[in-house]
Amino acid sequence: MVRIPERGRRGNLVLARHEGERLLITGGITVQIVRSRHGKTWLQVQAPGDVDVWREEIAPPAFVERHRSAA
Numbered sequence: 001m002v003r004i005p006e007r008g009r010r011g012n013l014v015l016a017r018h019e020g021e022r023l024l025i026t027g028g029i030t031v032q033i034v035r036s037r038h039g040k041t042w043l044q045v046q047a048p049g050d051v052d053v054w055r056e057e058i059a060p061p062a063f064v065e066r067h068r069s070a071a
Contacts, residue, residue, distance in 0.1 A: 027051065 015023070023031040029051060034042040045053050054063060 017023070017033045019033050019036060021033055025031065028046075028048050030044075030046040032044040032046075034044050036042070047053055052063065054060075056064065059067075
């Protein structure tokens, strides 16, 4: 298990993953590397229905702002 620093302290987690490998995140969220080719990576995100998952470039501005202020 890898822990990100406590809330209020900024930190990042950078991982190398291979196709088929997964990240398990608290709250029932799973991110799987589906494919990686020519500098592009396909991800599969599984999350409970009450969890919003957006690509940043199309997310509503209010969602982006809440996300940034929580980081």
